[in-house]
Amino acid sequence: MEMTLRWYGSKFDTVTLKDIRQIPGVTGVITTRYEAAPGEVWTREQIQAMQDEVAAAGLHISGIESVNVSDAIKAALPERDQHIENYITTLENLGKQDIHLVCYNFMPVFDWTRTELARVRPDKSTTTAYNQKAIDSTTPYELFDMMTPDDENVILPGWEPERMETIREVMKLYQNVGEEELFANLKYFLEAIMPVCDKYDIKMAIHPDDPAWSVFGLPRIINSQENLLRLIHMVDNVHNGVAFCTGAYGSSPANNVPETIRKLAGRIHFAHVRNLKFNSPDDFEEAAHLSSDGSFDMYEIMKALYESGFDGPMRPDHGRMIWGEKAMAGYGLYDRALGAMYLLGLWEAIEKNSKR
Numbered sequence: 001m002e003m004t005l006r007w008y009g010s011k012f013d014t015v016t017l018k019d020i021r022q023i024p025g026v027t028g029v030i031t032t033r034y035e036a037a038p039g040e041v042w043t044r045e046q047i048q049a050m051q052d053e054v055a056a057a058g059l060h061i062s063g064i065e066s067v068n069v070s071d072a073i074k075a076a077l078p079e080r081d082q083h084i085e086n087y088i089t090t091l092e093n094l095g096k097q098d099i100h101l102v103c104y105n106f107m108p109v110f111d112w113t114r115t116e117l118a119r120v121r122p123d124k125s126t127t128t129a130y131n132q133k134a135i136d137s138t139t140p141y142e143l144f145d146m147m148t149p150d151d152e153n154v155i156l157p158g159w160e161p162e163r164m165e166t167i168r169e170v171m172k173l174y175q176n177v178g179e180e181e182l183f184a185n186l187k188y189f190l191e192a193i194m195p196v197c198d199k200y201d202i203k204m205a206i207h208p209d210d211p212a213w214s215v216f217g218l219p220r221i222i223n224s225q226e227n228l229l230r231l232i233h234m235v236d237n238v239h240n241g242v243a244f245c246t247g248a249y250g251s252s253p254a255n256n257v258p259e260t261i262r263k264l265a266g267r268i269h270f271a272h273v274r275n276l277k278f279n280s281p282d283d284f285e286e287a288a289h290l291s292s293d294g295s296f297d298m299y300e301i302m303k304a305l306y307e308s309g310f311d312g313p314m315r316p317d318h319g320r321m322i323w324g325e326k327a328m329a330g331y332g333l334y335d336r337a338l339g340a341m342y343l344l345g346l347w348e349a350i351e352k353n354s355k356r
């Protein structure tokens, strides 16, 4: 297991590579070309430039989160083959640059969804939160406003302003796409990219839907144990794997996080580990990583990862805003650094215990 931190690049992130380098045990970053539109080819020169910048800080790129999949691919529009071809070229260029992990999601239109970006917790930290009643009484367009931070320099990953401009049209693309169609489109995409993944040993890691159910009537499929197993079996290739996100997958209390980790052994290529606090069946917020601050047993989660042989990059996930920090919601330095330390501590204890 390698502990990493997500980093958005010097143009977008308030957290610097120097900051990340000073977190004990964090050796790699998970990054992306944030400015790239889904469907666009990434050149080797662009990838090399990212690698040079990260290497100059004494770190390396452990994986890409994300190379986004366009709605044309997700909804099977006429231009999907062109977009898949571009995706393959990007994968080829990443492979040639010695990058072997790519995270993506297959959520239509919206990426992770929250209804509050700065809910105040009892300790006066702020955190992101989701309330189903708030979703039920709003529209996707109003939600976009809620997901837009007041500070215009802070953009929320997955909710870039340019997306809002096309959201009405994009929603319409899914009128005839249900869960079965979405599965078929995912299979089509995976089958097309597996040869290049095999050639360059690129592990594709799909991110579970967040929250793990349909939002605004759009189909969502990466949200239950049954569907995750269906995904890995429908294209039975080790390069077709999962970015297991405990918070996204665990947002549904029906999902047993440690059990599913064990069932997916060998196919989890990347782990996002965070804790949630359920306040009611309709409401959760992101807690500190520590088990006692939220609803998850983080020890059991880490033990399941360890015992199922997980050996890929791991990252702490959505952190609270503490100590006056202002950063991209969920992606400040301090709480994620605390999270990384805690997860490394759990891992060390589990590892040492298992060797006794």
Ligand code: DNO
Binding pocket: 065, 066, 103, 104, 105, 111, 112, 157, 158, 207, 245, 330
């Ligand atoms: C949110 C993230 C997601 C994730 C994508 C993967 O914090 O976990 O935006 O990166 O869904 O493509």
